[in-house]
Amino acid sequence: MSNIREIKRRIRAISNIQHVTGAMKMVAASRLRRAQSRVWAARPYAQKTAEVAGRLALSPNAQTLPLVASREVKKTAYVLIVGDKGLAGAYNANLIHLTEDRLVKEGQPAGLVVVGRKGLQYFRRRSVEILKYYVDIGDEPDLSLARELARQLMDIFLSGQVDEVNLIYARFISALRNIPQVERLLPIETPSVEGTETIDYIYEPEPVGVLEAILPRYCEVKVYQALLEAKASELSARMVAMESATKNSAEMIEQLTLSFNKARQAAITTELLEVATGAEALKAQG
Structure with missing residues (x-):
């Protein structure tokens, strides 16, 4: 009977988890x-903003602008964008591992700008220089946050604190697929003109x-799009x-129900x- 009560308790607990x-x-x-x-809507x-900025960066005197001019990379900044919460499968872990891999392979010093509580909790316990961090972003990233983050990144780059700024985030493809990727933000990337038709604007x-x-504006838009x-x-x-967890809960309840029925029948x-x-013993005595 104790085994039956334990199975019933487990079924009840898993059913509650399934509802959640x-x-x-x-x-x-x-x-x-x-x-x-x-x-x-924003993509x-x-x-188009990146295309226009890239074409303008090909102009003869564009390299005179500090946000465009390439320089020797002595220190790189990575902007990691992850979630504030868990229960998202391997989403946060994949981005954190990608960032960790880039930091390990980096041949020169690197700093980290973290957007999201999960990334901050992980890298705060590691020997990584955290330049800035932002938490509690919410489910609807605000343009004011993107402007603030872009301004901070431009200030870090222009002050010479870092020589390159890269974004690490998951590009949304569909409801079932996203691709973790690394994109350079600063200095601005110029498009390749080989094999393409050039238009003289x-x-x-x-x-x-x-x-x-x-x-x-280009930096703000790129950061906002990444968010x-x-x-x-x-x-x-x-x-x-959560869909996978719900299905797994249903399977566990089915298996436990079968075990419960077997135990009750036994x-x-x-x-x-x-x-x-x-009864046979009583008959024998009589």
Whole structure:
């Protein structure tokens, strides 16, 4: 009987967990729809901004601008964008391991700017220089946060504290797939012109003046897009993880129910045998 009570207790506990994971899956799916819409809406603008900035960076005097000029890389900054919460499968772990791998392979000193509590909790216990950190981002990254982060990154780069700034985040592909990747933010990357048709645009004022004006906006947009992509990827990973947990709970309940029925049947059989044995004993005595 104690075994039966233990199985019933486990079934009840797993059923409660199943209700929680099912609710979390529905919440994540609802938030994912909004996050996905923001990603699709912002991506064309971010791509066009990067294209225009890249073309302007090819102009003859563009290398005079500090945000464009390449220099010897003595120290690199990595901006890691992860979640504030767990229960998202391997989402946070994959990004943290990618960052750790880049830091290990880095041939020169490197610093870390962490966006997300999970990344801060992990790297705070490691011998890694944390330049800045941001936590409690929420499910809807605000443009003001992107502006603040972009301004901090530009200040770090312009002050000479670092010579290169890279973003590490998960690019959102679909509700079932995201790709952890590393993208350079500063200095600005110039597109390859080999094998492509070059168009001679006319800029007013001169290209360097236009580039100098849009570079801060370019950094803000790129950081904002990375935050949106990361949040959509996190929510999709959480939705998939909670769906998997709900299915696993149902399988465990099914297995435990079968074990419960077997144990109950064995207990009933044992009681019937005891009653029959007792009756036969009474007959023998009579």
